[in-house]
Amino acid sequence: MEIIRTVEEMKARARALRSDGSVVGFVPTMGSLHEGHLSLVRMAGELSDSVVVSIFVNPTQFGPNEDLDRYPHDLERDVALLEDAGAAIVFAPEASDIYPRGYATVVHVQRLGEKLCGAFRPGHFDGVCSVVAKLFEIVRPNLAVFGQKDGQQAAILERMVADLEMDVRIIRGPTVREPDGLALSSRNNYLSDEERAEAPVLYASLEHARSLYDSGETDAAKVLGAVRAMIESKPHARVQYISAVDWKSLDDVTELRAGTMLVLAVFFGKTRLIDNLVLGG
Amino acid sequence: MEIIRTVEEMKARARALRSDGSVVGFVPTMGSLHEGHLSLVRMAGELSDSVVVSIFVNPTQFGPNEDLDRYPHDLERDVALLEDAGAAIVFAPEASDIYPRGYATVVHVQRLGEKLCGAFRPGHFDGVCSVVAKLFEIVRPNLAVFGQKDGQQAAILERMVADLEMDVRIIRGPTVREPDGLALSSRNNYLSDEERAEAPVLYASLEHARSLYDSGETDAAKVLGAVRAMIESKPHARVQYISAVDWKSLDDVTELRAGTMLVLAVFFGKTRLIDNLVLGG
Numbered sequence: 001m002e003i004i005r006t007v008e009e010m011k012a013r014a015r016a017l018r019s020d021g022s023v024v025g026f027v028p029t030m031g032s033l034h035e036g037h038l039s040l041v042r043m044a045g046e047l048s049d050s051v052v053v054s055i056f057v058n059p060t061q062f063g064p065n066e067d068l069d070r071y072p073h074d075l076e077r078d079v080a081l082l083e084d085a086g087a088a089i090v091f092a093p094e095a096s097d098i099y100p101r102g103y104a105t106v107v108h109v110q111r112l113g114e115k116l117c118g119a120f121r122p123g124h125f126d127g128v129c130s131v132v133a134k135l136f137e138i139v140r141p142n143l144a145v146f147g148q149k150d151g152q153q154a155a156i157l158e159r160m161v162a163d164l165e166m167d168v169r170i171i172r173g174p175t176v177r178e179p180d181g182l183a184l185s186s187r188n189n190y191l192s193d194e195e196r197a198e199a200p201v202l203y204a205s206l207e208h209a210r211s212l213y214d215s216g217e218t219d220a221a222k223v224l225g226a227v228r229a230m231i232e233s234k235p236h237a238r239v240q241y242i243s244a245v246d247w248k249s250l251d252d253v254t255e256l257r258a259g260t261m262l263v264l265a266v267f268f269g270k271t272r273l274i275d276n277l278v279l280g281g
Numbered sequence: 282m283e284i285i286r287t288v289e290e291m292k293a294r295a296r297a298l299r300s301d302g303s304v305v306g307f308v309p310t311m312g313s314l315h316e317g318h319l320s321l322v323r324m325a326g327e328l329s330d331s332v333v334v335s336i337f338v339n340p341t342q343f344g345p346n347e348d349l350d351r352y353p354h355d356l357e358r359d360v361a362l363l364e365d366a367g368a369a370i371v372f373a374p375e376a377s378d379i380y381p382r383g384y385a386t387v388v389h390v391q392r393l394g395e396k397l398c399g400a401f402r403p404g405h406f407d408g409v410c411s412v413v414a415k416l417f418e419i420v421r422p423n424l425a426v427f428g429q430k431d432g433q434q435a436a437i438l439e440r441m442v443a444d445l446e447m448d449v450r451i452i453r454g455p456t457v458r459e460p461d462g463l464a465l466s467s468r469n470n471y472l473s474d475e476e477r478a479e480a481p482v483l484y485a486s487l488e489h490a491r492s493l494y495d496s497g498e499t500d501a502a503k504v505l506g507a508v509r510a511m512i513e514s515k516p517h518a519r520v521q522y523i524s525a526v527d528w529k530s531l532d533d534v535t536e537l538r539a540g541t542m543l544v545l546a547v548f549f550g551k552t553r554l555i556d557n558l559v560l561g562g
Contacts, residue, residue, distance in 0.1 A: 007446065102530065104392050105410075105444035110385040129386075130445075137446040163386035164411075165288065165418040249383065 002089045003079060007098065007138055010091045014052070014140045022049040026141030026168075028132060031055040031092075032072040033081050036176040036184035040145040041085040043173045050088040052139050059095055061127030072186060091139065098134065107133045109156045109163075112250045116152050117265060117274065120240055128153055129160050136168055143169040149176075149183050151261050151276040155250050175275075177203065183275045195268035198234040202266060205230040206277040209262050213279055218256045220244040231266055240265040240272065247278045283370045284360060288379065288419055291372045295333070295421045303330040307422030307449075309413060312336040312373075313353040314362050317457040317465040321426040322366040324454045331369040333420050340376055342408030353467060372420065379415065388414045390437045390444075393531045397433050397544060398555065401521055409434055410441050417449055424450040430457075430464050432542050432557040436531050456556075458484060464556045476549035479515040483547060486511040487558040490543050494560055499537045501525040512547055521546040521553065528559045 004010045017024050025048030027040045037053075044051045055078055062068035075092060082090055106126050112118075113125035136144070146154045151172075158170045176184045181203035182196075191199060205227040212223050224242050231237050244253050247261035256279060263276040285291045298305050306329030308321045314336075325332045336359055343349035356373060363371055387407050393399075394406035417425070427435045432453075439451045457465045462484035463477075472480060486508040493504050505523050512518050525534050528542035537560055544557040 011446065102440075103444050104390050104394075105441050106389045106391060107445075108387045108389060110387060112385055134445050137448065159383075160386050163384050164388075164415050165292065167418065 001079070001083045001087055004089060004091050005093060007093055010052075010089075010093070010138050013089065014138065017050055018140055023143070024048055024139065024141045025051045026054070026135070026139050026144040027051065027087075028054045028056070028135055028144065028146075030057045030071065030186075031075065031078045032186040033078045034176075034184045034186065036147055036149060038081060038085045039176050040147055040173040041082060041087055043171070044143070044145045045086045047143055047145075047171070048141075051086065052089045052091055052141065053082050053087045054091040054093075054135055054139070056091075056093055056095075056098065056131070056135075058098075058127055058131045060099070060130065061124050063121055063123065066121070067187075067190075072189070091135075098131065106130050107160060109159050112152070112156045112159050115250065116241060116243060116245070116263060118152070120265065125153070125156055129156060132157055133160065133164075133166075136166060141168050143171055145171045145173050148172045148174055148276070148278070149185070150274070151247065151263055151278070152250060155248055158248065181207070183273075185273065187271055187273065190271040191268055195236050195271065198236050199268055199273060201231055201234050201237065202264065202273060202275045203277075206262055206264075206275060210277060210279060213256050220254050220256050220260075223256060224262070227262065227264065231264075234268075236268045238267040240267060282360070282364045282368055285370060285372050286374060288374055291333075291370075291374070291419050294370065295419065298331055299421055304424070305329055305420065305422045306332045307335070307416070307420050307425040308332065308368075309335045309337070309416055309425065309427075310359075311338045311352065311467070312356065312359045313467040314359045315457075315465045315467065317428055317430060319362060319366045320457050321428055321454040322363060322368055324452065325424070325426045326367045328424055328426075328452070329422075332367065333370045333372055333422065334363050334368045335416055335420070336371060336373040337376075337379065337412070337416075339379075339408055339412045341380070341411060342405050344402055344404065347402070348468075348471075353470070379412065387411050388441060390440050393433070393437045393440050396531065397522060397524060397526070398546060399433070401546065406434070406437050410437060413438055414441065414445075414447075417447060422449055424452055426452045426454050429453045429455055429557070429559070430466070431555070432528065432544060432559070433531060436529055439529065462488070464554075466554065468552055468554065471552040472549055476517050476552065479517050480549055480554060482512050482515050482518065483545065483554060483556045484558075487543055487545075487556060491558060491560060494537050501535050501537055501541075504537060505543070508543065508545065512545075515549075517549045519548040521548060 025044030029037050107129040108126050118125050154172045180200040182200050209223045209227050242264040260279045265274045306325030310318050388410040389407050399406050435453045461481040463481050490504045490508050523545040541560045546555045
């Protein structure tokens with residue numbers, strides 16, 4: 001496995017790969033890898049000849065009061081995990097290389113990027129879209145895999161790629177969960193024991209919503225109310241939002257149907273967790 | 282010369298050209314072509330194997346009170362001129378193909394896109410950057426030629442390309458002028474005879490500024506004052522802005538030097554004209 005630390009070198013390497021006719025798969029990450037990321041790397045491996053994984057804690061997608069400073073870093077551990085997962089190249093650039101002096105360009109996805117998490121984290125998705133657009137130019141992948149755990153992010157990036165006619169296929173990898181249902185996230189480590197004990201209510205409430213839908217209930221307001229009630233029964237939980245949207249357009253829905261994404265953000269103490277579930281046909 | 286009317290067909294054709302190893306030059310236009318555009322096409326021809334010219338009156342770069350509706354269209358005439366100028370492909374898509382239902386992505390260049398024309402035409406450069414980013418993905422050129430006449434636009438696009446690591450070289454073609462110095466523009470046709478008679482003052486005032494600089498005056502405020510006085514001596518002229526900026530960063534300068542761009546926007550009646558001049562070494 002190669003480790004590449006500069007934009008220049010990554011561009012040269014990516015172009016050499018493409019001119020060989022290799023199918024290049026790409027998994028952008030912020031490091032601090034867990035089984036969720038590794039499942040995306042393995043999925044990319046199934047679909048391509050060479051998998052590039054970027055590790056870059058992107059400062060522009062953190063708000064001023066968010067956890068950029070305490071975001072965990074352990075490149076050596078991440079590299080070992082990626083080697084096992086079959087990555088061909090790890091691209092771990094410095095922030096000064098991605099954002100040199102004078103950097104000024106922002107990619108914004110209207111509507112989809114302004115609601116749900118976007119309403120509470122202004123600029124977050126601009127940071128995500130801009131860095132992903134740039135990473136796509138550097139790495140020139142045929143396909144890129146993102147986790148359904150960040151369902152809004154995936155929908156926004158699919159929109160960006162379609163809108164700008166970028167030559168990359170976006171693939172969503174399924175959410176990986178702990179045995180008790182909690183979606184894997186680097187931020188789970190911030191939870192106290194008490195908060196950690198309560199956090200599985202997020203997926204449990206989404207599963208409850210699915211069972212209501214499966215038994216014929218399609219009134220979004222009713223189902224979302226049931227989700228909220230379950231979550232609010234936990235003393236450390238504070239709901240930021242719970243919504244029902246189309247999983248691709250992110251338009252709000254009032255009647256649940258196949259392709260509806262139930263999506264939520266909930267604080268446990270100071271730690272903000274997100275999760276979602278897409279209803280089937 | 283080929284005429285291509287759909288994004289899909291242009292993408293396929295561009296990828297075939299690139300896989301042949303052809304160097305592709307690109308000149309994006311809004312049609313209504315004049316010698317200024319044609320000089321860019323010929324310049325692209327000198328530097329590449331195949332020149333693609335797009336003709337697309339991009340609605341998103343016009344403000345609500347601007348001249349989108351009266352912007353001139355004559356595809357047949359434009360096609361004949363481009364054939365003579367040596368273009369290989371004319372790409373003339375429909376707006377509904379570039380902006381399908383649900384389109385949501387905007388590329389914004391901070392600072393450089395927010396001053397000068399950007400301060401008076403909110404959203405204009407977002408429209409330009411977004412459509413150019415998309416056209417670059419569709420046409421995949423090795424190089425693209427833009428007129429120095431739109432000096433701020435060229436600097437913004439150079440910034441965007443550098444920031445996002447796009448694989449295209451931006452080249453600025455010199456401004457083509459009428460014998461009396463007026464920069465060629467589709468909008469010159471809107472001028473009344475009286476306004477047309479006064480409009481050459483724009484370039485005359487910029488040339489006067491250059492002669493002041495050449496004789497040792499480097500105080501930007503003084504030189505800009507002299508430019509303003511010359512222009513305001515014309516009864517139909519109304520200055521929107523006159524500035525001295527670095528031609529690449531667009532940062533304001535107080536001391537003129539090589540690479541300073543003197544840049545202005547002036548109304549004659551309802552018609553807004555722009556011009557600029559870059560000081561030499």
